[in-house]
Amino acid sequence: MTLPLLGAHTFGLAWDCAADEAIERLAAAGYRSIQLMATPPHFNPWIEDAARTRRLRALIERHGLSLLALDLASSDVNLASPSPHVVDFAVSSYAAAIDRASELGARWICVGSGRRHALFAKANDRLMASFRDAFARIHDKAQRAGIPIILENHPQGLLATAADTARFLDAEGYADMPVIYDVANAFAIGEDPVEGLKALSPRLGIVHLSDAPKGQWRHDPIGSGAIDFTAIATWLRQQAYDGNVVLEILSEQPLRDIDEGAAMLQRQGLVFSLES
DSSP states (O other), X not given: OOOOEEEEEXXXXXXXXXXXXXXXXXXXXXXXXXXXXXXXXXXXXXXXXXXXXXXXXXXXXXXXXXXXXXXXXGGGOOTTOSSHHHHHHHHHHXXXXXXXXXXXXXXXXXXXXXXXXXXXXXXXXXXXXXXXXXXXXXXXXXXXXXOOEEEEOXXXXXXXXXXXXXXXXXHTTOTTOOEEEEHHHHHHTTOOHHHHHHHTGGGEEEEEEOBOOTTOOOOBOTTSSSOOHHHHHHHHHHTTOOSEEEEOOOSSSHHHHXXXXXXXXXXXXXXXXXXX
């Protein structure tokens, strides 16, 4: 039987240590699949430094790790701004991240949708037009670099729901593009994570797991909030899901909480493989 591949995100360590230290710590804890948050002070994707990326790639390879994806912080960019200058900056930022992902040997570049207008909903059709064009530019760059895009749902984004994500990919000709489904991002907008997983089932490349109280957007330790992980674990097991599961937890002790979250999920019957 093929099992889900358990991985860990460096996001929880991004403000405490540089990328190389985070990678060392995750490798020492036994994780073989990782995602890397590309934001200063952790890892600055805007800096072209061949020696730096060679050192990081050598570290990843020495530990036998799989770098699943490189992620820009959503707070740093907006692909749906009404300002062309902001959109151009966001596109150029993703272009830099794609270059770094290629240098590091990442499997994917993670892209989120541009931010919707929370207070002026009728602006969102216009913002979607901006996002659609920006996404196409990033897709073109990614194709030329040989780094596929993986699209993530985001509670502040134009593609916040699983249905919105699926419709966009189908309508724009990206039907075969994989997605990251973040259960805490979905929970923040009131979406049932199991229903979201069902809607995106054929496209799932990575499932992000963390917890949150009802009505809040957080990435808390698993078991500390209101997300039904028993239902999530049951669905993944019933579907014989054998893709990537990444724990993305922000806390005072993220590595401890990632370990404890993985143990809790396994007690609920979701058995993982650590082999990348």
